[in-house]
Amino acid sequence: MTETIVSGFRPTGKLHLGHLHGTLTNWVRLQESYRCFFFVADWHALTTGNVTAATIRESTEEMVIDWLSVGLDPAKSVIFRQSDVKEHAELHLIFSMITPTPWLIRNPTVKEQARELGFIQSDDEAEVTKINYGLLGYPVLQTADILMYKAQRVPVGVDQVPHIEISREIARRFNNMYREIFPEPQPLLTEIPKIPGIDGRKMSKSYGNAVILSEPPADVDAKLSRMATDPRRARRRDPGEPADCPAFNLHRLYCTAEEIEFVSKGCRTADIGCLDCKKVMIRHVLEDLEKFREKRLYWEQHRDEVRDVLVEGGHKARAAAVETMIEVRDVVGV
Ligand code: SF4
Known part of the structure; x- marks a missing residue:
C-alpha cells in the first residue's frame, strides 16, 4: 500500500534558496512514490501573531506559484489551503481535549520559537505561561493536520522530531481511549543540506540574509558576490579553507566535482580570489533559477489556474477529511 505523507508551509513571505533545498526539492521527489498532501498552513501563520492578513493572502498564492514552478504536480500531490478544510479545526479541538498540557510545555521547539519572538526570556515554568495557547498548542493543530489523512510519514529535519513525537503520543492516546483509527506517524528524516544566508548565519527572511527564489538575477548575483x-582570506594572498567558508556550501550543491576540486585547491593555495571562486558557483545558481523563473512566469500569467489548483486540492483534501471525521465523531459521540 502506498504510504501517505503530509507536510505544510506557513504563508509568511517569499520562499528562498533555503526552502528550496531544505524542503521543496524533497517534496518534488516524494510525490513520485507517496500519496502526498501539501498544504498552505494559513491557520499556523496566525500562531505567532506577527503576520498581517495581507501577507497571508498574498503569500498563499505566491507560495503555491513557487511550489508549482519547482515541480510540484497537482496531478500527483494534493495541494490545498488548510483553512479550506474546516475539519482540521474540529480535529484540533477534539485532540486538545485529550492532550495533557505538560506534553506541550516540555516541547523544546515551541519554547525556542517563543524565545526568538521575544514572548519569553527563559524556559522557566512561569515564563512559559506567557505563551499564547495558539502557539503552545500548535503541535496539536499540526497533529490534526497529519492524522486527518492518516499519514504514516512526515518529512522533517532532525529538529522537528519532537513535534512528531507529540503527534505519535496523541494518536496513541486517542486510539487507546476510543478505537484504533489513527496510525502513529513516523518521521521521514530528511538530510537537509546546509544553506547559510549571505551573512553566514542560517538563511532566514527575518535575518534579511536570504536569496529569494523569485528575485531578479542581478540581485541574486549581487547578494551571492558579497x-x-x-x-582567514581577509587579503587576496591569504590562503583559506573551503570547509570553513559559508559560500562553499553552495559550491557543494551546485558545482561539478572538477569545479569543486579546482576552487578548493585555489582557495588553499590562494591561487584564486573569493570573487572568482564565487563566480563559478553563481553561474550555476543563476542557470538553475532561470529555469525556475521561466516556469514561474507561466504561472504568474495564469493565476486563475493557480487558484483552481487550490480549489481542486481543497475538494480532494476535504473528501478525505470528511471520511476521517465520520469515524472520529462516531467514536467520541458527537
Ligand atoms: S576562495 Fe572560495 S572557498 Fe575559499 S574562502 Fe573564498 S569563496 Fe570560500
Missing part, C-alpha cells in the same frame, strides 16, 4: 567567506 556572501560571507572564510575569514
Whole structure:
C-alpha cells in the first residue's frame, strides 16, 4: 500500500534558496512514490501573531506559484489551503481535549520559537505561561493536520522530531481511549543540506540574509558576490579553507566535482580570489533559477489556474477529511 505523507508551509513571505533545498526539492521527489498532501498552513501563520492578513493572502498564492514552478504536480500531490478544510479545526479541538498540557510545555521547539519572538526570556515554568495557547498548542493543530489523512510519514529535519513525537503520543492516546483509527506517524528524516544566508548565519527572511527564489538575477548575483567567506582570506594572498567558508556550501550543491576540486585547491593555495571562486558557483545558481523563473512566469500569467489548483486540492483534501471525521465523531459521540 502506498504510504501517505503530509507536510505544510506557513504563508509568511517569499520562499528562498533555503526552502528550496531544505524542503521543496524533497517534496518534488516524494510525490513520485507517496500519496502526498501539501498544504498552505494559513491557520499556523496566525500562531505567532506577527503576520498581517495581507501577507497571508498574498503569500498563499505566491507560495503555491513557487511550489508549482519547482515541480510540484497537482496531478500527483494534493495541494490545498488548510483553512479550506474546516475539519482540521474540529480535529484540533477534539485532540486538545485529550492532550495533557505538560506534553506541550516540555516541547523544546515551541519554547525556542517563543524565545526568538521575544514572548519569553527563559524556559522557566512561569515564563512559559506567557505563551499564547495558539502557539503552545500548535503541535496539536499540526497533529490534526497529519492524522486527518492518516499519514504514516512526515518529512522533517532532525529538529522537528519532537513535534512528531507529540503527534505519535496523541494518536496513541486517542486510539487507546476510543478505537484504533489513527496510525502513529513516523518521521521521514530528511538530510537537509546546509544553506547559510549571505551573512553566514542560517538563511532566514527575518535575518534579511536570504536569496529569494523569485528575485531578479542581478540581485541574486549581487547578494551571492558579497556572501560571507572564510575569514582567514581577509587579503587576496591569504590562503583559506573551503570547509570553513559559508559560500562553499553552495559550491557543494551546485558545482561539478572538477569545479569543486579546482576552487578548493585555489582557495588553499590562494591561487584564486573569493570573487572568482564565487563566480563559478553563481553561474550555476543563476542557470538553475532561470529555469525556475521561466516556469514561474507561466504561472504568474495564469493565476486563475493557480487558484483552481487550490480549489481542486481543497475538494480532494476535504473528501478525505470528511471520511476521517465520520469515524472520529462516531467514536467520541458527537
Ligand atoms: S576562495 Fe572560495 S572557498 Fe575559499 S574562502 Fe573564498 S569563496 Fe570560500
